[in-house]
Amino acid sequence: MAAAILSSPAPIAFENPKWGHVSKLNIEGNEGGRISAIRLCTFYKSQYERIRPDVLGWLEPVSKDASDEELRERFERDGVIFVKRVIPREKVLAMRKKYFEYVSSSGVLKEGTDPEDGIFCGGDPHKFAGPGVASHLGLTEAECDFLAKSVSAHKEEFVHAFAQDGEIMKIVQRLKPEWKDALLFRRQLLRSNIPNSEGTATKVHYDQIFLRAAPPTSLTAWVPIGDIPPESGGLIYLENSVPIGLEIEDEFTKLNANLSDEDRLSAFNVNMTDRGNLSRDAGKFARERGEGRRWLIADYEAGDVAFHHPCMIHASGVNRDPMGRIRLATDLRFADGAAPYDHRWANKYFVPGDGL
Numbered sequence: 001m002a003a004a005i006l007s008s009p010a011p012i013a014f015e016n017p018k019w020g021h022v023s024k025l026n027i028e029g030n031e032g033g034r035i036s037a038i039r040l041c042t043f044y045k046s047q048y049e050r051i052r053p054d055v056l057g058w059l060e061p062v063s064k065d066a067s068d069e070e071l072r073e074r075f076e077r078d079g080v081i082f083v084k085r086v087i088p089r090e091k092v093l094a095m096r097k098k099y100f101e102y103v104s105s106s107g108v109l110k111e112g113t114d115p116e117d118g119i120f121c122g123g124d125p126h127k128f129a130g131p132g133v134a135s136h137l138g139l140t141e142a143e144c145d146f147l148a149k150s151v152s153a154h155k156e157e158f159v160h161a162f163a164q165d166g167e168i169m170k171i172v173q174r175l176k177p178e179w180k181d182a183l184l185f186r187r188q189l190l191r192s193n194i195p196n197s198e199g200t201a202t203k204v205h206y207d208q209i210f211l212r213a214a215p216p217t218s219l220t221a222w223v224p225i226g227d228i229p230p231e232s233g234g235l236i237y238l239e240n241s242v243p244i245g246l247e248i249e250d251e252f253t254k255l256n257a258n259l260s261d262e263d264r265l266s267a268f269n270v271n272m273t274d275r276g277n278l279s280r281d282a283g284k285f286a287r288e289r290g291e292g293r294r295w296l297i298a299d300y301e302a303g304d305v306a307f308h309h310p311c312m313i314h315a316s317g318v319n320r321d322p323m324g325r326i327r328l329a330t331d332l333r334f335a336d337g338a339a340p341y342d343h344r345w346a347n348k349y350f351v352p353g354d355g356l
Contacts (some may be wrong), residue, residue: 007282009170034319051329055286055287057297058270058296059236059296059297063084064167072177075309079241080309080314081175082304083305089303092226093116095158099153099159100116100118101115102149106128108120117326118324119323119325120326124193125195125196125197126197128146130147131150131151131154132202141352153190159188163332168221168223168305171307176334180337180339181338182336184332185333186346186349187348191327192328193233194326195320198318201315201317204238204279204314205277205315206241206245206278206313211268211310211356212342215341216310216311217336217340218310218342219307220307220310221331222306222307222332224301224305224329224331226328228329229300229321234313234329235298236295236298236315236316237296238293238296238312238314240293241293242309244289244290244313245313252271256271259271282315344356
């Protein structure tokens, strides 16, 4: 049984001490020019719409040393919890360095720079599209060496070891004390977003669309692998959106009732839109389906982790990192191994076009 999520949004008055109020941000949108709010990346530039400052807010962080009761209350109330310094910073940066050393033969890094910095080499960013992006752009491993290296990295021991970090699992167990056997799915997705790459940010969605072979009881840990300040394209969350996600999934369940079992579970069946995504226009989605809810942004630092409900609606911004850093993160998903869970995710590595 999924934890109850409150149906009325809690007031969020937090202001980031480094960045201040969101209205003070001056983050570049996908179509160029400086703006005073985030524009989310869509596949076609013509579908962009600025997200006004009055519908932006900060995702309030919490210390990993908070009580179990506070962590669970915040998670059940908000559908997401942004926990600071879960993993030692040096461990995260070591993972970042190892990853970029692994893919460096593709030419993705600027010559003479430290792999840990992950500075993009420049040129056409679409030639270095990574997992979760390349298929949208029609690229294959055969024609994109960076993609091929990024995909093969998922099977490397250094990636496994990082995903199995004990501190992440401790937070999972604290958030889900009712689970008898906390299970980390093998399938994860190392997402690398090249600076100024149009059409490659994550569109509006919730995870349960891709995890339909089980009830919405799983848990996602989104792990930044390096610092991801607001302008660098980190995840943004639609506040108090779990009730909306549950409602939309119920609508899809009814639409899919007469499909075959395989199609009914697919995020890409005839009743779905835009490869399982809900919208390419985050501003419009927030105003209309979100009934004016705010998009919550964060200043993610190496070691932080955001944990969210499978029906929490989220997206990402465009990577406009001023230093040209590649945004790197991974999605880790957990479930109770003693209860029904989506076995499609449990024992397989990510491969492009795997239907998930």
